[in-house]
Amino acid sequence: MARRVENRNESTLTRMVDSVFAFVRHAEFEILFFLFFFIAYILFKDITSRPEYNQVFVKKPDGGPELWPF
Template identity: 70%
Template sequence: MRQQRGRGGGRGEPGLLTRAVDKVFRFVRLAEFEILFVLFFLIVFILFKDLMSRPQYNSIFVKKPDLDDQWP
């Protein structure tokens, strides 16, 4: 059997994947508000773009009223 070296009998340094995942989680915790802020505006932009692409909504911006017609 192999003897384990290091403090407390555990493994020494964590692996590369563990360190990478820890750094990602640390970054997400640090920038949580900014990430949510950007996601909120991205979702709102996509919804607004979808609404404005429909012909019945788009005609409001394109069609000009006649001078004789009563404009509400």
């Protein structure tokens, strides 16, 4: 892997931006892995917070017996 020759004439801002891009290129898989689980957590939390979802666990189907058949 060829390393870029640093030029001291570059501004500090340019070097900082280049180092951030280098980090993102290096850690791309880990960043996407974290984002996948974070987005899945947010969606799951949103779905399970709805009252329709919570009633699945509370109501007994057809007013059936006290114990579930399974």
